[in-house]
Amino acid sequence: MPHDYRSATGKVPEVTPGFWLIKIAATTLGETGGDALSMSLGLGYLVSTAILALVFAAAVGAQIGARRFHPLLYWLSIVATTTVGTTLADLADRSLGIGYAGGSVLLLALLLASLVIWYRTLGSIAVDSVASPRAEAFYWITIMFSQTLGTALGDWTADSAGLGYTGAMMIFGGLLLVVAAAYFWTRLSRTALFWLAFVLTRPLGAVLGDFLDKPIGHGGLALSRAGASAVLVALMLVLIRLVPQRPASKLH
Structure with missing residues (x-):
């Protein structure tokens, strides 16, 4: 297989249990933060998407341009993808x-296409292979599709399917437990399980964020979007500080 690795050390963090805790906090922040901009501030979806797309481009551009792994820059880029x-x-x-259904199907197709093109171009979609600008570009495009898919999937499950926020959280939390069990007790591809878990954490965060800030009459807690977002930012900073942040190392 062709490889495009710049060094033995990657530009993205090692996947640990702490990684997933921060990821869920980031995806929840993406929901409350995105809604705060589009709804609470009244900017609407189009203007908010344009603003956040610029933030996403700047953050990811800085991430790709960095010569080594920077935890804060990486997680800023993740938050940017999940808010936009x-x-x-x-x-x-x-x-x-x-x-929701049409959007989920379209985004799933885009996500799978991104993974296939990435694999056919560079020969690997594993996290430890993300150590060159081209690999990082594919990585962030794939993440962008997965984050957007997760939002649509979460809304579809909670609203259209009528499961509500708590029901949807149980569904996606249960699916993540199944993926974790497959990781520990089967020989299924670790790379495939990573991307499956990565996708599933986004709808979990989406419905958790909606649960925090939606009206009580709609099944939420009616918390302030700005306040919830501030608490989630603080939680992420604490976790980033406490959880070891090591770059993924090339295993090949």
């Missing part, structure tokens, strides 16, 4: 009329 993913999915689902 929130408003972009809402724009497609609600403003453009594609709907």
Whole structure:
């Protein structure tokens, strides 16, 4: 297989239990933060998506341009993908009329296409292979699709399927436990399980974020979006400080 590794050390963090805790906090922040911009501030989905797309481009550009792994820069880029993913999915689902089901199917196709093209181009979609600008570009494009898909999938499950926020959290939390069990007790591809878990953490965060800030009459806690977002930022900073942040090392 062809490889495009710049060094033995990657530009993304090693996947540990702490990684997943921070990822879930980031995806929840993406929901509350995106909704705060588009709804609480009244900017709407289109304007909010344009603003957050610029933040995403700047953060990812800095991440790709960095010569080594920087935890804060990496997680800023993750938050940027999940916030723009929130408003972009809402724009497609609600403003453009594609709907949750149609949006989920379209985004799943884009996600799978991104993974296939990445694999055929560089020969690996494993996290430890993300050590060159080309690999990072594929990585962040794939993440962008996965974050947007997760928003649409979470809304579809909680709203259209009528499961509500707590029901959807149980569904996606249960699926993540199944993936974890497969990791520990089967020989299934670790790379495939990683991407499956990565996708599933996004709808979990989406419905958790909605649960925090949606009205009580709709099944939420009616917390302030800005306040919830501030608490989640603080939680992420604490976790980043406490959880070891090592770059993924090339295993090949």
